[in-house]
Amino acid sequence: MKIKNCFLTVLASACILGVCAAGGCSQTAGGGEKPEWMAGKDFSKHLEISVGYWNIEEMAARTQPDAIQKYIEELLNITIKPVSVTWTNYKEYYQMLNATDNLPDVFATLTISSNDSNDSAIFEDFINSGAIRPLPDDLTGYPDLNSLFDDLEYTRRQDGKYYAIPRVSFRDEILGSTDAAMLVRRDWMDNLSIDDPKNLDEFIDMITAFAKDDPDGNGIDDTLGYNVNNLVAIGKWVMLGIAPECNTYTWVESDDGTFVPCWTTEGFKDVVAAYRRMYESGGLDPDFYIKTPNAVMEDFANGRLGALEYKSAAGSLEDLKALWDRYNDKPFDECVDILHIFPAPDGNCYSNSSFVSWSESFISSQVDDEKMERILCLYEYLLSDEGIRLTKYGLEGEDYELDKDGSYSCLLDTDSQSTIRVLQEKYPSIYLFANLASLNGGWSDFEETEANYLRYGRHCVTLAKKDVTWNQENTIQLERPYQFLLFPKETSDIFSTTNAFNSFVKCIIGEEDAVLMWEKVLDGYKKQGLDEYIQRQNERYFESIEAESPAATRRSTSACISSR
Incomplete structure (x- = not known):
């Protein structure tokens, strides 16, 4: 059906695509007008830019x-060469391309915002080997x-x-709480x-009843209780509600001010049990x-x-x-x-905390x-109001209209689909451009507006707003020691988060007492030097803090994001 008259007041007329301050615009290759921040930049030479990103094979x-x-190519006088990677091969693929001097010009990956210490070591390797270059010192030309x-x-x-150019997820920290949610069959x-x-x-009791008490009433033993869409995010x-700080398998701050992997704490034993x-x-x-993530979702x-x-942001629910x-x-x-x-054992309810950014781009x-x-x-364009609007709503005059008050009308024939699906089918590249920078x-x-109802579905928006x-x-909201988490750790196959997580899974499905099994795991790690490994990471971190300027020292431990 043709959807029109779905008016929005959230788009101000001052942000209309292609409009910029008087005297601050020039013509694009396609005849449109450039935003003010592009004034003075020389785009006369056509350039090809290769971009590595996940699952852009259709593009x-x-x-x-x-x-x-x-x-976008005409606006910037470029040709974009997409390089598609998958979530299962991207780390190894980029390392292979690096070894053969064939890295894409810019590529998205997950290192500094990963909860696995070995990933931060990959970041360090990219820098030390000269595979990536730093950004210019002065970025004021890109507001x-x-x-x-x-x-x-x-x-x-x-x-x-x-x-690294961080890929921003949530500028307001409380929105990061939606990265941990429980969807349920009401x-x-x-x-x-x-x-x-x-x-x-x-x-x-609830999840056991889901699995055993025929909740769908069909008289067949064909239901399951609880699972997670991605195994590495289990819990x-x-x-x-058990041991809040342990919920992302990352390092946490101890009472003495040093940092330890959360899976070494006493609270994690309660999780195992x-x-x-x-x-x-x-x-x-x-x-x-x-089970694969797709199998669980199905x-x-x-x-x-x-x-x-799962997650409770409207896009994930859609x-x-x-x-x-x-x-x-x-x-x-x-x-x-x-x-x-x-509530957790202390009587408080806690919510998840995530990095403001999740994954990043290297050049x-x-x-x-x-x-x-x-x-x-x-x-800069993809982060701008104009770029965000293009990647959310499509082309003005083709996919939507704005009246003189900035109100929006959808021109897409959605046939009851969300506008996200329609736009992705119409423009395969929109998946890259909507997610590359942010x-x-x-x-x-999260607002309950007609635009969001069309984009995500009314119930998805309602659930997202309700949860957050x-x-x-x-x-x-949990606090995380982000300054320490971003600091590159010593690579270790033995003491990696991945190895500890695999041991955790073995304790879940094992036959001996689960806590005793876990204590044996920790004893084995300690015999292999876990305590010394932890001490070295702390020493390296605090030595780097002492070597920083006074201003940097002041920011070092205050970077933990608070809940309010």
Whole structure:
């Protein structure tokens, strides 16, 4: 159906695409007008820029650019060469390209914002080997980029330079709480007369009932209790009610001011015990450790799984709803709800904390100054109001209209799909451009507006707003020592987060007492030098802090993001 008259007041007329301050514009290659910040930049030479990003194979396969890509290329007088990688091969692929001097000009990866210490070592290797180059010292010619680094100044390396362009997720920290959420089949809870769990025992009772008490009423033993969409994130929500600081397997600050991996703490033993209980009760999917993320999502979408540990941002919920609609005749909004976290042992409710940025972009050392400027212009444009609007709503006059008051009308023939799906089908490149520089995770994506209803679906927006509002009003958001977390750690296969996590899974599915198994794991690590490894990381970190300037020292430990 043709959707029109879906008016929005959130788009001010001063931000209309292509309009800029008087005297500050020039013509693009396609005849449009450049934003003011482009004034004075020389785009006369056409440049080819290769861009590495996840799952852009459809864009890479096209022989001709779509209209969104063409618009951006003409604006900046560039040709973009997409390099598609997958989530399973990107680290190894980039390392192979680096070894053969074939890195893309700019590429997205996950190192400094990873919870695995070995990933920060990859970042260090890229710098020390000369694979990537630092950004210019002066970024004032790129106002949105400059503002980003003002907010994320703690991503500056010890040599005073920035090597990574952070991919901003949530500029307001409380929005990061939506990275840990529990989606639940509310209709199953109603069928079994189950109230929202108020503690761990009630949560285990609920997921066990989902698995064993025929919640869908079909008389067949075909349901599962609880699983997580990505195994390495297991417990990100549940642990908030058990041992909150452990919920992302990262390093935490001890009482004496030093830092230790959370999985070495006493609280993590309670996590191990809790997950063994879930596994033995049948509430935790018996195959949780071998299922792919897609398989888990399909379990929930096709009516097999009752509780899905996932995310509650509207975009994530829209992904789930799209899958649900493919498999399920029952309306998503009548069946799916979000649970609020139950209190931790100290009586408080906690919410997740995430880096303001998640993943980052590096620029190859093969890039010269001229191409560097053009790459920074690409990122600046994607961070600007004009760029965000283009990647959210498409082309003005083609996909939407603005009236003189800045109100928006959708021109897309959606056929009951979300506008996200329609735009991605129409413009395959929009997936790259909407996510390369930022995830656009502002409060505007959580507001219950007609634009968001069209973009994500009404129920997805309602659930997202419900969850983040409750977290804001009722939880203590975790603090993280981001300055220490960003500091490069010594590479270690033995003491890596991945290795510890694999040991955790073995304790969940093992036959001996789970806590005793975990204590044996820790004893084994200690015999191999865990305590000395931890001490070395702390010594290196505090030595670097002492070597910094007074201003840098003042920022070092104050970079932990607080909840309010």
